[in-house]
Amino acid sequence: MSFVFDIEFISKHTGVLGAALEKKFSGVASFGSANRDQVTSLDRLDLLKDGKQCNAGACFVRPEHKDFLPDHTIPLLCQTPWECCVRLMRALSAEFFLDSQGDRGIHPSAWVHPDAFVPDSCTVGPFVVIEEGAILGQGCILGAHVLIGKNVNMGKDCRIDSHVSICHAYLGDRVCVRSGARIGQPGFGFVVTGSGPVDVPHWGKVRIGSDVVLGANTTIDRGTLDDTLIGDGTRIDNLVQVAHNVQLGKNVVLVAQTGISGSCRIEDQCMLGGQVGVAPGVCLKAGTAVAAKSGVMRSTESGAQIAGIPAMPIQQWKRQVIYLKRLFSNDKG
CATH class of the missing domain: 2.160.10.10 (Hexapeptide repeat proteins)
Incomplete structure (x- = not known):
């Protein structure tokens, strides 16, 4: 799934400011593989070994390490580069991938006991079994072949992967x-x-x-x-x-x-x-x-x-x- 974000989005979700507000980005990548449309982080100087160069469009970096970045890379100055990069990744996941789990509802092959409670906001995958008295919270996602036993109680927004x-x-x-x-x-x-x-x-x-x-x-x-x-x-x-x-x-x-x-x-x-x-x-x-x-x-x-x-x-x-x-x-x- 393609998406586009800018420095303002980065600042909003990480608290880190950067120049070139008009610059657009299309993703986050590792230090060694990021291109000029992507954001990366430099949290360890050993990432520069073997003559590696930063090709990213922007990079979370500590102030004392910003001189290791080339001119085309926008420095995103912070004390915890990897933590800020993770915050950005989580924000992008929530913004663009929230509905990527498929349609809400119960798959035709799933079996749900009549006395179980499954809200309409839940996603129940193929061949799931939900037994008597089980209660699912709002927004839960159950993958294929999941078993939810008798009287199990789940809170909201739980994700249960397959098997x-x-x-x-x-x-x-x-x-x-x-x-x-x-x-x-x-x-x-x-x-x-x-x-x-x-x-x-x-x-x-x-x-x-x-x-x-x-x-x-x-x-x-x-x-x-x-x-x-x-x-x-x-x-x-x-x-x-x-x-x-x-x-x-x-x-x-x-x-x-x-x-x-x-x-x-x-x-x-x-x-x-x-x-x-x-x-x-x-x-x-x-x-x-x-x-x-x-x-x-x-x-x-x-x-x-x-x-x-x-x-x-x-x-x-x-x-x-x-x-x-x-x-x-x-x-x-």
């Missing part, structure tokens, strides 16, 4: 669930007896706040007796496992292939790198940062930075890595 199943769950507003995710299935809970494992019934729900994004093929288990909780603004990457009774605070970030064991509590603003594992019942206090591939066995204090298996304060982990490197470099065996 997602949501059961025993409540979703806030503007929740985005990527393809293949599974929400609300029973957790991996059992009691070991003399005759073998006995499965524990799961009666809890999954409660997801507003403005949450859940990645493709991520799984969030329902609680055993209490609910599994996902706080407002949280971002969960692809292929993440969140077990029963986990409590995630606001604006938590979980990167791909992370696994959170049952009954963990991860407070506001925590960030976990890829392939992190968290043992059952651990509490990560607000602002904790966990390096990729770490195994977290113990709870942390607020603002902790940890790494390693088992995870430890990151400076201690760095010293151990340096020590081992020296130890084996001196090993004559």
